[in-house]
Amino acid sequence: MISDLIKTASSYFIKIFYLLAWLIPLPTFLKDKISRYFRQELFLPLTKCENLEAGTGSGHLIDVDRVILESITIIDQQLEKQPDKAGFIRRDPLVFSCLSRGGKTTVLRELFDKLKKKKKYSTMIVSFNVACGFIRKPAERPEDSLLRHIVSQLIDQTAVTEDELLHFQYSEELFERYLDEQTGYGTSSAVPFIMLIDELNVLGAPLSSLASKLLQRLFLRKNRYLVFTTHVPFNLSNEEAVSPIDKKRVMSGSSSCDMKVVRMPQCNDLAELRLMQGCEGLTGHEATIYGGIPGLIYSASQNIDFALNKFTYAMKLFEQLFPNETI
Numbered sequence: 001m002i003s004d005l006i007k008t009a010s011s012y013f014i015k016i017f018y019l020l021a022w023l024i025p026l027p028t029f030l031k032d033k034i035s036r037y038f039r040q041e042l043f044l045p046l047t048k049c050e051n052l053e054a055g056t057g058s059g060h061l062i063d064v065d066r067v068i069l070e071s072i073t074i075i076d077q078q079l080e081k082q083p084d085k086a087g088f089i090r091r092d093p094l095v096f097s098c099l100s101r102g103g104k105t106t107v108l109r110e111l112f113d114k115l116k117k118k119k120k121y122s123t124m125i126v127s128f129n130v131a132c133g134f135i136r137k138p139a140e141r142p143e144d145s146l147l148r149h150i151v152s153q154l155i156d157q158t159a160v161t162e163d164e165l166l167h168f169q170y171s172e173e174l175f176e177r178y179l180d181e182q183t184g185y186g187t188s189s190a191v192p193f194i195m196l197i198d199e200l201n202v203l204g205a206p207l208s209s210l211a212s213k214l215l216q217r218l219f220l221r222k223n224r225y226l227v228f229t230t231h232v233p234f235n236l237s238n239e240e241a242v243s244p245i246d247k248k249r250v251m252s253g254s255s256s257c258d259m260k261v262v263r264m265p266q267c268n269d270l271a272e273l274r275l276m277q278g279c280e281g282l283t284g285h286e287a288t289i290y291g292g293i294p295g296l297i298y299s300a301s302q303n304i305d306f307a308l309n310k311f312t313y314a315m316k317l318f319e320q321l322f323p324n325e326t327i
Contacts, residue, residue: 042155042156042159043154043155043156043178044155046122046123046154046182046183046193059276060276060277061106061265061294062272062273062275062276062294063294064106064107064110064265067096067111067262068107068110071107071111072111072114072115074094074260075094075115075121075194078092078094078225078260079091079223088221089221091220091221091225091226092259093215093219093220093226093228093236093259094226094228094259094260094261095228095229095230095260096261097229097230097231097233097264098231098293098295099293099296101295101296101299102264103264103293103296104198104229104230105127105129105198105229106295107265108125108198108227108229115194120191121191121192121194122182122183122191122193122194123194123195123196124153124194124195124196125196125197125198126150126153126197126198127198127199128198128200128202128203129199130202132198134149134202141210141211142203142204142208142210142211143208146203146211146214146215147170147175150175151170151171154175154178172214172218175218179218179224180222183224185222191223192223192224192225193219193223193224193225195218195219195224195225195226195227196227197227197228197229198228199230200228200229200230201230201231201232201234205232206234206235207234207236212235212236216236235258235259265294265295266291266293266294267294268292270287273287273294273297276294276301278298278302279297279298282297282301
């Protein structure tokens, strides 16, 4: 009860002081500093920031432990990389990529849980799936959507109104300072930060150059690393036409990068696949059709139209990627 009163009083104090800072005739640069400070005061600790809820799932995870073990090995290897002669740290992000319903989100969530339990890392997980609350604003650029959605997960929703949240000024500089403070960057007690993003392909596939470079600047340097999922193949080194002004912003980021990949869960053991909820009657033929991918097999068992939908989706994707080819 007392803690709630303190929290409420603190929230009102921040709002009142924030308002007075704009009413009092102060130099613009000082107002900006006050504005940035109190915006950051609305942020939650990293330990409380996540918007990817664990799904009901199949009730039996198959081959996930292998994927998690391989992923953590890659993460550690990438974080050990040191700056080259030019001063760049050339880290390559880890990507979980397969067809929709192939188990990407499940694996990402399991990885997040394992990293948190290790307490060796500082982590944050967000999803660009509409079901997790992401809504793209009209005419909003991918890089702006990216920054807005990630930073919005940090804001204490009880300390702001819907209107304040709608007009909140999202700043790369503000987010940078927040991450440095939360991870202790530059101190003897610094811990690595792992950013996990689900459904990054929602922002574009391929992702725009500016959004790609933003990801590299924020999560592939200092003591940070990036893991994301996509069901459409792309990388973070896409070069596309941009204005001369924006081109300067693109080049100011780190260099282009490759991708680190881990083979997604797969199983050819029919007895184990049948342990998944609703898959008790799975046949060898059905398991083969879905390539032994547990996520696809489980999803197919829950949706009678799943097979037709997947075939239609695959055909459309093939036509987009290879417009001059025929099957």
